[in-house]
Amino acid sequence: MATVTVNSLTFTYPQRQRPVLDDLSVTFPGGKFSLLTGVSGGGKSTLLRLIAGLTPLPAPNTIRFDGETLSEIAPGKRAATVAMLFQEPSTQFTMDTVVNELRFALENQRVDPAAMPAKIDTALDFIGITNLKDRSLMALSGGEQQKVALAIIVAMDSDVILLDEPFASIDPPTRLTLLQKLVALCTQRGKTIILADHDLSGYDQWVDHLAVLDSGKVTLLSADQTKQRFAAFTPEQLRLTHVTQPSSELTVCLQGDQLGIAQGKRQLIQPQDLSFFAHQATLITGPNGSGKSTLFRALVRLGKYQGNLTYAGTNIQKLSRKRYAREVGLMFQSATAQFLNVTVTEELDLSRRFGNADYFTAARVQDLLTQLNLADHAEQVIYSLSSGQQKKLQLLCMLIMAPDVLLLDEPLKGLDFASIKVVMHILTTVQRDLNLTLIMVSHQLSGLDDLITLHLHLDQQHLTYEGAAE
Amino acid sequence: MNPSLKLALIVFIALEVSFAQVWTVNVVLIIVSLILMLANHVSFKRLLYLTLVPLFFSSTLVWSLSLRGSASPHFLLVIFTRLFVYVYMGGLFTQTTDPLMLTRSLEQNAKLPSKFAYGFLAAFNLMPKIKAEVATIKAAAMMRGQVLHFWSPQLYFKVILAAMNWSDQLAAAMTSHGFIEGAPRTHAMTISLVARDWWFFGGALLLVQIGLFCGLP
Numbered sequence: 001m002a003t004v005t006v007n008s009l010t011f012t013y014p015q016r017q018r019p020v021l022d023d024l025s026v027t028f029p030g031g032k033f034s035l036l037t038g039v040s041g042g043g044k045s046t047l048l049r050l051i052a053g054l055t056p057l058p059a060p061n062t063i064r065f066d067g068e069t070l071s072e073i074a075p076g077k078r079a080a081t082v083a084m085l086f087q088e089p090s091t092q093f094t095m096d097t098v099v100n101e102l103r104f105a106l107e108n109q110r111v112d113p114a115a116m117p118a119k120i121d122t123a124l125d126f127i128g129i130t131n132l133k134d135r136s137l138m139a140l141s142g143g144e145q146q147k148v149a150l151a152i153i154v155a156m157d158s159d160v161i162l163l164d165e166p167f168a169s170i171d172p173p174t175r176l177t178l179l180q181k182l183v184a185l186c187t188q189r190g191k192t193i194i195l196a197d198h199d200l201s202g203y204d205q206w207v208d209h210l211a212v213l214d215s216g217k218v219t220l221l222s223a224d225q226t227k228q229r230f231a232a233f234t235p236e237q238l239r240l241t242h243v244t245q246p247s248s249e250l251t252v253c254l255q256g257d258q259l260g261i262a263q264g265k266r267q268l269i270q271p272q273d274l275s276f277f278a279h280q281a282t283l284i285t286g287p288n289g290s291g292k293s294t295l296f297r298a299l300v301r302l303g304k305y306q307g308n309l310t311y312a313g314t315n316i317q318k319l320s321r322k323r324y325a326r327e328v329g330l331m332f333q334s335a336t337a338q339f340l341n342v343t344v345t346e347e348l349d350l351s352r353r354f355g356n357a358d359y360f361t362a363a364r365v366q367d368l369l370t371q372l373n374l375a376d377h378a379e380q381v382i383y384s385l386s387s388g389q390q391k392k393l394q395l396l397c398m399l400i401m402a403p404d405v406l407l408l409d410e411p412l413k414g415l416d417f418a419s420i421k422v423v424m425h426i427l428t429t430v431q432r433d434l435n436l437t438l439i440m441v442s443h444q445l446s447g448l449d450d451l452i453t454l455h456l457h458l459d460q461q462h463l464t465y466e467g468a469a470e
Numbered sequence: 471m472n473p474s475l476k477l478a479l480i481v482f483i484a485l486e487v488s489f490a491q492v493w494t495v496n497v498v499l500i501i502v503s504l505i506l507m508l509a510n511h512v513s514f515k516r517l518l519y520l521t522l523v524p525l526f527f528s529s530t531l532v533w534s535l536s537l538r539g540s541a542s543p544h545f546l547l548v549i550f551t552r553l554f555v556y557v558y559m560g561g562l563f564t565q566t567t568d569p570l571m572l573t574r575s576l577e578q579n580a581k582l583p584s585k586f587a588y589g590f591l592a593a594f595n596l597m598p599k600i601k602a603e604v605a606t607i608k609a610a611a612m613m614r615g616q617v618l619h620f621w622s623p624q625l626y627f628k629v630i631l632a633a634m635n636w637s638d639q640l641a642a643a644m645t646s647h648g649f650i651e652g653a654p655r656t657h658a659m660t661i662s663l664v665a666r667d668w669w670f671f672g673g674a675l676l677l678v679q680i681g682l683f684c685g686l687p
Binding site for chain 2: 049052053054075076078079080083084086088091092093094095096100101103104105106107108109110111112113116138152156300301302321322325326329330332336337338340341350351353354355383397398401403
């Protein structure tokens with residue numbers, strides 16, 4: 001049981017003026033489950049990485065575990081003091097298989113080789129994944145990888161467990177299992193748990209304390225305040241008033257015949273006939289990790305699929321890659337995957353050279369940049385923009401390309417409320433003016449009502465159009 | 471055989487073969503590597519690949535050298551077989567050595583700093599990821615109207631950016647699982663380095679020396 005004390009911690013990223021954590025002081029009580037919340041991009045990850053010792057502290061002695069700083073703790077004992085579970089499941093392993101990764105972690109802790117097999121088996125058994133022991137890590141699903149990562153923390157017997165949006169890409173049943181294991185670690189083994197999440201739904205019965213990170217400072221709410229806060233929180237509701245069942249008059253642009261999607265050996269979408277309609281804005285919703293992004297990658301020929309996919313009546317495998325890429329474009333979930341140049345201007349010029357420059361005149365692009373608050377950043381290097389600014393630039397680049405079908409994978413991810421309004425306004429205007437086909441995956445549900453006309457919901461490995469018949 | 475010693479043996483022999491001009495030794499090395507690969511159940515497809523690629527390069531090399539006219543047939547034969555020696559011995563090593571065992575052996579037997587040993591392993595595990603990344607970059611470029619070829623500098627710029635990102639992620643992953651540079655570790659598996667390994671190493675080297683000595687004019 002270790003208490004984590006943060007004492008007047010200020011942290012500024014290089015080349016930024018405003019500190020992301022500003023004279024922050026907070027105490028996370030030992031043996032309790034604390035939920036750290038705040039807007040995305042508000043510094044939750046930064047704080048957790050500083051506590052975990054993954055980012056060097058700007059000033060010594062600002063973070064202590066039961067009064068000791070991490071550098072005072074013997075190297076072999078540090079992982080037993082604090083460990084972290086990352087947001088992106090696949091990025092937290094060094095070795096090839098589950099058992100090798102567990103061995104690697106135990107070797108680092110200087111555990112006697114003879115004691116390793118028992119520790120490994122106990123940890124796997126506690127999380128309930130003994131069957132995954134010899135599996136290759138890269139062949140596991142995101143949820144399974146998070147379970148393995150937690151099993152490693154259990155094997156290392158870390159006192160403080162940090163989790164950075166651990167459920168961002170995993171499905172609800174896995175989330176529930178993991179939460180139950182975490183609560184058991186907290187109550188039965190006295191572990192201190194700090195979990196960062198911007199979505200408060202589904203935590204009320206598990207969490208002792210809510211810590212709110214706002215403009216660089218953390219406020220730790222008491223048990224009563226936490227209860228009130230949970231009671232007041234209502235998850236965002238999806239309100240779509242223009243959505244109907246697709247009518248027979250609509251033109252089909254992409255047609256899947258017995259289209260199925262699998263990831264490794266796991267079937268994500270069962271083979272089904274599926275049509276996407278031209279000149280409509282379609283929203284796809286469904287649980288995390290259910291296969292929405294994988295479907296998008298298949299639609300742009302970056303991933304495998306079962307069955308047949310036709311675009312305007314032709315099998316997409318028979319179309320030239322170059323031509324197809326210009327007609328069906330994808331806005332990737334990760335903004336940096338989209339960029340090919342160094343500065344903002346270069347990136348926009350590239351889009352205008354090959355895209356729809358008749359509509360996106362220099363004046364219009366300048367106006368859009370101003371609306372998106374990017375006009376002052378024209379000569380800036382893209383990779384030094386904040387993630388929200390990158391997201392907005394990425395969207396603009398893909399809109400200028402104006403492909404007939406534009407797939408948008410989480411286009412609003414990490415944007416603040418004001419930016420979402422601007423982005424949705426721009427998207428709606430451009431879609432109407434150019435008669436584009438938009439297919440969008442979004443977890444951000446507010447502000448979509450004006451744009452969306454069709455709604456596909458993915459549930460139980462099946463996609464269905466929602467809404468009443470017209 | 472112990473992986474580190476096997477690596478050392480192959481590097482030694484390759485070095486010697488580069489300086490000596492004895493084609494008979496080259497042929498013996500090729501035959502021995504081939505027999506060992508067959509004994510270790512290396513697939514036929516892999517063997518074919520390991521044969522056709524050097525065949526192409528050594529044939530063109532020998533052809534262009536013979537056109538110049540100054541090289542003796544003996545020299546051409548040495549050059550031709552030498553390329554096969556490199557490829558076959560390299561193939562024998564990679565096809566019969568588990569990367570994790572090599573890593574553990576480099577760390578335990580060769581006393582390489584664990585940072586390097588695991589860095590090597592991570593780079594090896596990164597290969598499929600790099601392939602996927604290249605496909606994504608090419609697709610992203612095509613959606614913007616640009617076709618990137620394997621010689622396009624933009625492709626390398628993006629891959630290097632991605633690799634830098636991965637190296638940060640990997641460092642964080644290793645740290646969060648308790649890895650600390652320079653700190654002592656225990657070993658879940660001990661890679662043995664026994665007298666037999668040394669005898670084999672010495673014996674093989676000796677045989678090559680005898681062969682080279684006899685074959686020298």
